[in-house]
Structure formats: structure tokens, C-alpha cells
Amino acid sequence: MRLAALSEDVLTKVLPVPATHTGAMVKLLTCGSVDDGKSTLIGRLLWDSSAVTQDQQAAVLHASHNRAVNGERIDFSLLLDGLQAEREQGITIDIAWRYFETPNRRFVIIDAPGHEQYTRNMATGASHADIAILLVDARHGAKRQTRRHAAICDLVGIKKVVLAVNKMDLIGWSEPHFRTIEEEFRKLALSFGFTEIVTIPVAALTGDNVARRSSTMAWYDGPTLLDYLEEVEPRAEPLDAPFRMPVQLVLRASGDFRGYAGTVTSGTIRPGDRIVDARSGLGTTVRRIATMDGDLASAGKGDAVTLVLDTDLDISRGAVLSEVPRRPINADVLEARLVWLDETSFDPEMGYLLRTATDLTPVTSMSVQALIDFESLAATPAHACAVNDIADCRILLGRSTALDLFRDLPATGNFVLVSAIDGATVAGGVITWAQSGAPSVGDNVFVLDRALLARGLCSDLGDSPTDRAEFHRRAQEAAILLRSVGVPVLVEI
Amino acid sequence: MTALTSHLKLLEAESIHIFREAAAQFRSPVLLYSIGKDSTVLLHLARKAFWPAKPPFPLLHIDTTWKFHDMIAFRDRTVRDLGLDLIVHTNHEGLARGINPFDHPPSVYTNIMKTQGLRQALDAGGFDAAFGGARRDEEASRAKERVFSFRAAGHRWEPRRQRPEMWTLLNGRLGKGETVRIFPLSNWTEGDVWRYIAQEKLDVVPLYFAAMRKVVERDGQLIMVDDDRMQFLPGEQPVMRKVRFRTLGCWPLTAAIASDAADLDAIIEETLKAKVSERAGRLIDHDQAGAMEMKKREGYF
Ligand SMILES: Nc1nc2c(ncn2[C@@H]2O[C@H](COP(=O)(O)OP(=O)(O)O)[C@@H](O)[C@H]2O)c(=O)[nH]1
Numbered sequence: 001m002r003l004a005a006l007s008e009d010v011l012t013k014v015l016p017v018p019a020t021h022t023g024a025m026v027k028l029l030t031c032g033s034v035d036d037g038k039s040t041l042i043g044r045l046l047w048d049s050s051a052v053t054q055d056q057q058a059a060v061l062h063a064s065h066n067r068a069v070n071g072e073r074i075d076f077s078l079l080l081d082g083l084q085a086e087r088e089q090g091i092t093i094d095i096a097w098r099y100f101e102t103p104n105r106r107f108v109i110i111d112a113p114g115h116e117q118y119t120r121n122m123a124t125g126a127s128h129a130d131i132a133i134l135l136v137d138a139r140h141g142a143k144r145q146t147r148r149h150a151a152i153c154d155l156v157g158i159k160k161v162v163l164a165v166n167k168m169d170l171i172g173w174s175e176p177h178f179r180t181i182e183e184e185f186r187k188l189a190l191s192f193g194f195t196e197i198v199t200i201p202v203a204a205l206t207g208d209n210v211a212r213r214s215s216t217m218a219w220y221d222g223p224t225l226l227d228y229l230e231e232v233e234p235r236a237e238p239l240d241a242p243f244r245m246p247v248q249l250v251l252r253a254s255g256d257f258r259g260y261a262g263t264v265t266s267g268t269i270r271p272g273d274r275i276v277d278a279r280s281g282l283g284t285t286v287r288r289i290a291t292m293d294g295d296l297a298s299a300g301k302g303d304a305v306t307l308v309l310d311t312d313l314d315i316s317r318g319a320v321l322s323e324v325p326r327r328p329i330n331a332d333v334l335e336a337r338l339v340w341l342d343e344t345s346f347d348p349e350m351g352y353l354l355r356t357a358t359d360l361t362p363v364t365s366m367s368v369q370a371l372i373d374f375e376s377l378a379a380t381p382a383h384a385c386a387v388n389d390i391a392d393c394r395i396l397l398g399r400s401t402a403l404d405l406f407r408d409l410p411a412t413g414n415f416v417l418v419s420a421i422d423g424a425t426v427a428g429g430v431i432t433w434a435q436s437g438a439p440s441v442g443d444n445v446f447v448l449d450r451a452l453l454a455r456g457l458c459s460d461l462g463d464s465p466t467d468r469a470e471f472h473r474r475a476q477e478a479a480i481l482l483r484s485v486g487v488p489v490l491v492e493i
Numbered sequence: 494m495t496a497l498t499s500h501l502k503l504l505e506a507e508s509i510h511i512f513r514e515a516a517a518q519f520r521s522p523v524l525l526y527s528i529g530k531d532s533t534v535l536l537h538l539a540r541k542a543f544w545p546a547k548p549p550f551p552l553l554h555i556d557t558t559w560k561f562h563d564m565i566a567f568r569d570r571t572v573r574d575l576g577l578d579l580i581v582h583t584n585h586e587g588l589a590r591g592i593n594p595f596d597h598p599p600s601v602y603t604n605i606m607k608t609q610g611l612r613q614a615l616d617a618g619g620f621d622a623a624f625g626g627a628r629r630d631e632e633a634s635r636a637k638e639r640v641f642s643f644r645a646a647g648h649r650w651e652p653r654r655q656r657p658e659m660w661t662l663l664n665g666r667l668g669k670g671e672t673v674r675i676f677p678l679s680n681w682t683e684g685d686v687w688r689y690i691a692q693e694k695l696d697v698v699p700l701y702f703a704a705m706r707k708v709v710e711r712d713g714q715l716i717m718v719d720d721d722r723m724q725f726l727p728g729e730q731p732v733m734r735k736v737r738f739r740t741l742g743c744w745p746l747t748a749a750i751a752s753d754a755a756d757l758d759a760i761i762e763e764t765l766k767a768k769v770s771e772r773a774g775r776l777i778d779h780d781q782a783g784a785m786e787m788k789k790r791e792g793y794f
Contacts, residue, residue, distance in 0.1 A: 024499040024503065025503050025504075094637045094652065094653075095637065096633075096636040096637050097629040097630075097636050097679070097680070099630045099682045101682075106500045106685075108680060120657050121657070123657065124658055124659055127659040127660045156659070156660070248510070248513040248517055249513055249516060249517045251543060251544075251545070251546050253546040254545075257545055257546075261543075263510045290544075291541070291544070292540060292541045292544035293541075302503060302506050303506055304506040304510050304513070304541075306544075317517050341657045353666075355662055356662075357661075357662070358517070410660075411660070411661070414659070414660050414662065415662070416657075416662050416664055418664055418666055423666030423667055423671075424656065424668070425656050425657050425658075425659075425664045428659035
């Protein structure tokens with residue numbers, strides 16, 4: 001499979017689609033460090049766009065009075081803190097989802113925690129967002145945490161970010177100060193794949209440039225935050241992206257009905273189109289696109305449908321149906337960038353499973369190659385990774401599965417890593433490189449086992465954690481080399 | 494197509510995706526059917542997700558014996574018309590102890606008749622997953638809930654230990670003793686639910702539409718007299734008022750609102766302009782601060 005060809009082909013055809021379709025619902029991520037004023041900013045956005053009901057208003061006014069944090073001022077952050085632990089500690093520990101709408105748009109606010117130890121929750125929130133609002137305190141500018149947040153937004157595929165420089169009142173509404181922060185951020189953002197960066201000077205407490213244009217900052221001629229959110233085109237989709245539909249389940253019903261249910265993750269499909277099951281390579285023609293509302297003439301990205309095929313492919317959940325020319329990679333080795341989410345650190349000897357769109361594949365071996373340094377944003381060689389780390393790693397699968405590179409097709413190029421022991425979601429990641437395995441595995445599978453490796457290739461290694469990780473890495477590399485010359489290999493260590 | 498109908502289409506597809514993921518990953522799911530508008534939408538989406546097959550799971554109704562009579566009639570008609578499989582469970586222990594919403598505080602009544610009843614039914618059925626119609630816009634602790642919401646043994650919700658949920662990848666692998674609650678309507682708002690009901694022409698319990706009904710006014714709330722188990726306070730006289738319900742639960746604990754909204758258009762208009770949040774009409778949520786979170790930790794939906 002020629003990967004580079006697919007990438008260029010897709011990238012050159014990225015064009016925005018009309019706003020009426022994708023712009024109907026916009027998912028916003030809000031993140032910042034503790035005390036930057038994130039809760040106040042969201043509360044202000046909800047309050048000023050009239051999304052707050054009278055009883056909620058009364059509750060907030062009452063509680064603001066009790067706490068008297070801002071003297072006589074309303075504490076907008078009280079609108080948001082939902083869990084008892086959060087109210088007691090005055091911090092936000094989990095993502096909260098808020099909804100509001102303007103006449104044109106329905107907004108989903110995904111409010112992510114600022115605190116470093118809850119970065120995993122932030123990553124969860126970010127993965128659902130179209131646009132990120134990164135908040136910084138005007139007195140401090142971008143911090144280590146801002147870089148971490150930007151790196152996570154980039155990892156999960158967010159393309160558009162707003163840098164909201166808050167508490168402008170505390171720096172005397174100063175333009176030069178704002179421009180310095182803006183420039184600094186644009187420089188650090190060069191490490192990422194953002195396509196649009198907007199910086200807005202705001203004061204959440206007074207509402208300046210949130211929903212109301214600031215008269216004190218007349219020097220600023222860009223949009224207010226709400227103006228921007230109303231106008232922004234949330235998702236730029238490739239116009240002719242290749243068709244993909246991961247099969248969720250096979251539906252059978254009376255009258256010999258047999259259909260493959262799933263959500264189209266990219267491209268479009270029509271009755272009569274040729275499709276192929278990426279894993280087996282078997283092809284057929286789509287006969288019907290069935291839904292309870294009647295058959296469809298075509299289905300596109302995001303549609304949940306059931307495909308009835310001309311001939312039965314004998315496939316099940318986990319298969320990816322694809323157009324014929326540009327297929328997914330039937331991969332059994334891949335490289336990925338991931339964020340580690342679990343309190344328990346990565347352990348090369350643990351059992352993991354790779355959860356892609358609808359498939360669950362056993363991981364034979366996995367090794368960490370590098371960690372992202374949040375100061376320099378560079379990848380530095382490493383073999384271990386722990387909660388909140390972003391790591392580059394290599395994964396060898398027990399069997400092949402159909403997938404794409406994340407930068408080409410995000411929905412079939414992302415995954416979560418699942419613990420085989422307790423089912424926990426330990427990491428979430430994106431596929432950066434993948435390779436089809438050896439030609440069909442016959443009877444003569446070469447087994448790379450522990451004894452064989454310990455005798456030669458790994459004879460210099462002891463029993464320390466570092467040495468054990470290195471043992472796995474060498475086993476994996478040996479397997480990849482053998483497979484690339486067509487030798488079917490099984491790693492058993 | 495207006496922007497809003499296309500956003501309902503996105504929400505619908507998202508919910509169908511969730512239903513299918515759950516059906517594929519869990520051994521024995523059940524749909525908690527509580528008869529209200531959210532359950533109506535939930536059921537409709539479940540039918541769409543598996544059409545032309547029937548949803549591959551039964552419905553479960555926890556009957557506290559204090560549901561409005563109109564609700565029970567609607568439930569039975571729906572199940573019959575659609576040919577669905579319904580399990581009705583009542584906490585008979587609680588009933589035998591005489592637990593009722595007049596003589597016991599709302600929190601005690603709810604815990605025994607609803608939360609305990611639900612736990613009994615889930616355990617008895619051996620269900621590992623239960624769909625519910627909860628929305629994140631309902632209440633602050635709901636706003637923090639995942640789509641696949643894992644429960645430790647004893648159905649306890651541990652808000653600090655929620656599983657990360659990235660992209661549309663729903664990991665349904667259960668740990669020892671764990672079960673899961675699934676919320677396909679997580680991203681819907683009250684307004685979306687009504688607009689969808691109108692768009693799909695769904696039938697709902699008539700109590701949602703304004704009509705003259707027998708009520709008493711108590712602590713500023715309008716309580717409908719649904720049968721002769723009503724306990725009047727001294728001097729209380731029922732009067733006929735034009736009212737409707739925004740949310741439906743157990744009758745003396747769910748207040749009506751004065752309203753003229755007698756059809757879907759009027760309800761949508763009223764909902765989108767609402768000045769009071771939906772659960773304000775639920776007396777059980779006001780018992781104490783963080784009431785919903787407490788109930789959820791105990792195993793409530
Ligand atoms: N002076 C000033 N204070 C602000 C502004 N925005 C928020 N604050 C204050 O900063 C503190 C932290 O705000 P909060 O919203 O709770 O921060 P979070 O931790 O990021 O959610 C509170 O005391 C707010 O009142 C602002 O624009 N100007």
C-alpha cells in the first residue's frame with residue numbers, strides 16, 4: 001500500500017463545505033490553568049447569551065453572596081462547578097458539558113479542567129471539540145500548561161484555536177502587552193498543525209470582548225469571542241475523501257434481510273458503488289442504503305446507516321468497508337503518538353488491546369520511543385511513559401486490522417489503548433505510520449521467543465525495568481524486519 | 494433545510510451510533526423506559542438503530558405505583574403497538590413497609606422506591622448495561638457524566654474515577670463487578686427533544702399538553718390530584734387550573750406548571766423561552782444541595 005500517495009491526494013483537495021451543513025452544531029473546548037478565569041468566561045458567555053434560567057440565576061446570586069469572593073460581584077463560575085468535591089475545593093476536576101444556542105447555531109461547550117493532574121480529562125474533552133479556546137491570564141501569558149494544552153489539542157486533531165487573553169483589566173488594557181503574548185503564542189504554535197489562530201483580548205469579569213465589544217480596548221479591531229464563534233467554519237472536510245464505514249454490527253431480520261450497520265466516517269456512498277472489505281480484500285456492490293425512514297440515494301460522513309450488499313462478504317464487526325481505489329492499510333505494525341491517561345504507567349509486559357473505530361485487536365508488543373518535552377515541545381528519546389505524558393511509540397499487533405493515518409482520515413486513524421486486565425482505557429492516540437504485514441500467514445510461522453532472544457540479540461540485558469523494556473523493543477524490531485521481508489513472525493515473550 | 498433541523502440530524506446519528514456500539518459490546522443490555530418525553534425519543538432512536546430488526550433488548554420500567562395513570566396507559570399502549578418486550582418491576586419490600594411519597598421525605602421515598610427498585614431489577618435480570626434518557630443539560634452533576642458511565646459493584650457512581658472517553662470510541666470492556674449506564678441523549682437539550690418529537694411526529698403522554706386539571710397549590714407548586722390517595726393539608730381545596738407538565742415522574746412529587754401550551758409548537762416556543770430550568774418542577778432534587786450527585790452515587794440513574 002502506498003501511503004504517501006493517499007496523503008497528498010487527500011490534502012490537496014481540502015475545501016470547506018457550505019456552513020449550512022456542518023455549521024449547525026459547533027463543539028468548543030475551553031481550557032486554561034487554574035484561576036485564569038475559565039469558569040468566569042463560560043459563565044459570562046452563557047449569561048450574556050441568555051442561556052441561564054431564572055432559578056439558576058437566583059442560585060448563583062445567592063451563593064455568590066455566601067462566598068463573597070468578589071465583594072458584590074456575581075461569581076459566574078458558580079454556574080459551572082457541578083460535583084460536590086468541586087464545589088468544596090473550588091476547582092474543576094472533570095469535563096463539564098454546556099449547551100446554548102443563538103438563532104444560527106447550536107453550541108456545545110466542553111469545559112476541561114485546568115489543573116495539571118486532570119490532563120487526562122482535558123484530553124478526553126479535547127477529542128470531541130472542533131475549536132479550542134485556550135485561556136491565559138494577561139499578567140502571565142502562555143505557561144507550561146498552555147503548551148501542554150496546545151500539544152493535546154494538536155494531537156487530537158483540533159485545527160482552529162482561539163487564544164483568549166483574559167484579565168486585560170489587570171494590565172491596564174495594554175495593547176503592547178497583549179501583542180507580546182500574541183506573538184509568543186504564535187511562535188510556539190508553529191510546532192503544531194493548527195490552520196487558524198485568533199487572539200482576542202478579554203476581561204471575563206466585566207464581559208469586555210466576550211459577547212460585548214469593549215469600549216476600553218478601542219485599539220482592538222478583531223471580532224469579539226461570540227462574534228467569532230458565530231462565524232467560524234468548524235470543520236473543513238476534504239470534498240472527495242475516500243469512503244469509509246467501520247462495521248458496528250450485522251443486522252438480520254425476517255425476509256432474508258442482512259445488512260451492515262455503521263456510521264460513515266468519510267466520503268460518500270451510493271447504491272451501485274463498488275466497495276471492498278479492507279482486511280480480506282473481497283469486493284462487492286452496494287445494493288441499498290437502508291434506514292427506518294426509507295432507503296437513501298446517498299449517505300455521507302456522519303450518517304448512521306445500514307448497507308445491504310449484492311453478495312455477502314461474510315464479515316463482522318471490526319471490518320472497515322471502503323471504496324476500491326483508496327483503501328485503508330491492513331496493518332499489523334504501527335507508529336502512534338498518544339497521551340497516557342491511566343494512573344498506572346506504561347508497562348511493556350502488560351497486556352493491551354487496540355480499540356480502533358470498531359475493532360479490538362490484541363497488542364503483541366509495544367515500546368515507547370520518545371516523550372514530548374513540554375518546555376521545548378521536542379520529542380526526546382525515552383522508554384517509559386506515565387499519566388499525562390505524550391509519547392511516540394511503536395505497536396505490533398497480534399493480527400492485522402484496517403486503519404488509516406490520522407492526518408488523512410481522523411476517524412479511522414485514531415484509537416484508544418485498553419488494559420486487557422481490567423478494561424480501563426489507558427491511552428488515546430493517533431496513527432502516524434502503519435505497515436501491512438507479511439503476505440498471508442501460512443503454516444510456517446517463525447516464533448521469536450524469549451529463550452531465543454536471550455541467547456543472542458539480548459544477551460547483554462539483565463532484569464532491570466529499563467533492560468526489560470529494551471528486550472521488548474529489540475524483539476519488536478526484529479519481528480518488524482523479518483516481516484518486512486515476508487517472514488511470518490509471532491512474538492512470544 | 495434549516496440549520497436546526499440539520500443539527501437534529503447530527504444528534505440522531507450520534508445517538509444511533511451509541512446504541513449500536515452498546516448492543517455490539519454488552520452481553521445483556523436493557524432500556525430503562527420511564528415513559529416521559531426523553532424515553533419516547535430514546536425508544537424511537539433505538540428502533541432506528543436496529544431497523545428492520547427490533548431492538549435486541551427489553552424495556553424496563555420501575556413502577557413505584559405512584560406514576561400518573563395517563564403514563565401507565567401510554568406505556569401499555571406503546572409496548573403493545575410496537576410489539577416490544579417490557580419488564581415492570583416494583584420494590585415490593587418497600588411497598589410492604591408502606592413507603593409512600595406523602596408520609597416519607599422525598600429523598601427516602603426516592604431512594605427506596607426508585608433507586609433500590611432499579612438496583613433490584615438490574616441485579617435480578619443480570620443486565621450488564623442499561624440505557625437511560627438522561628441529558629447533560631438537566632443538572633450540574635449530569636453535565637459531568639460520560640456516555641458509557643461505569644458503575645462499580647453495587648451500582649455506585651464514582652465521579653472521580655470516570656473512564657476517559659475519546660472521539661467516538663466507546664470502550665465497553667467491563668472490569669470485575671462493573672456494570673454500565675449508557676446515555677445516548679447526552680448531548681441533547683430539552684429544546685432538541687421537543688423539536689425532534691415534532692419533526693418525527695412522535696406520540697407523547699397527554700399530560701405534557703395544557704388542559705384543565707384538578708390541582709392544589711402547595712409551597713408555590715401546583716400538585717395534581719391523580720387519584721384518591723391524595724393527602725390534603727388542612728384547609729386545602731383542589732381547584733381546576735389549566736396546567737401541563739414539563740417533566741413526568743411520581744405524581745405528588747412532580748409539579749405542574751400553569752401553561753396554555755396545548756400543542757407541540759406552543760411547547761417548543763415555551764421551552765426555548767423558559768426562564769426556569771426543567772428540574773425545578775422535581776421536588777426530589779431540591780431536598781439538599783448536591784442532591785442529584787448523592788442519588789447517583791447510590792445507584793440512581
Ligand atoms: N480582574 C479580573 N479577574 C477575573 C477576570 N476573570 C476572572 N477573574 C477572577 O479570577 C479568579 C479565578 O476565576 P475562575 O473563573 O474561577 O477561574 P478558573 O479556575 O480558570 O475557572 C476569580 O476570582 C475571578 O473572579 C477578569 O477578567 N478580570
